[in-house]
Amino acid sequence: MSRWWDRYGFRTIIIIVALIIALWIKQTQAAFLSEAYYFVVKPFQSQTQFTVEDRLTNARILELEQSVAELEQQNRQLKQSLDYAETQPVQTIAAPVIARSRDRWWDRVTLGKGSEDGVKPSDIVTGIGGLVGRVTHVTPHTSKVLLISDSTSRVGAILSRNRQFGYIRGKSSSTVVMQFFHQVAGIKPGDEIATSSLSKLYPPGLAIGKVKSVNKNQGAIVEVELSAPIDVLEWVVIQPFESQLGKE
Structure with missing residues (x-):
């Protein structure tokens, strides 16, 4: 044993010490690398997490801002309709447009007021600008309107400037055609058109609108631009009216 120790003892001690030092260095490096990872990588992880949370927060804020803007616009529309209703000479009912068919956009709308609110068939419907249509069907809480653009x-x-009579017919757009009962001269773009005393469905x-163009080859026919924004209706005003159709 002593001979082995004399021969290999010092070398063994050196190897053991080297192994201990190597193990210590390895552990120290691991701790160092761990700390380095924490200080170098962790900020980027935090920044990434912050960026995601920040984007979600900004998206939510944008959604709320858009909701507020939409509510403000609806309130403006309602206020304008109520202000318009107050200018009418008869008792009126302000009603929201709650349904509209894409395929029949210019033909009919459904309103959020019905018989329990005092709405009746043959009541007329107007909006800011002028005539919109008339009520044709009523339920307790809704009513259907035939638009004048149908x-x-x-x-x-009647042509207001020279009191010439005729009638308008819709063509599923923002313009209608006015057919006079006889040839009329001197019609100009911008001339105002209104409902006449000959109408049995409207007071x-x-x-109604203003003359947009005149067919010179057919002097009794003109194109009229509707004054009510029928394509973007959100609120309307219902006025009581009893149809004279069939009455003499």
């Missing part, structure tokens, strides 16, 4: 709609009308004097 291709089947006919409204007795006289309601604004």
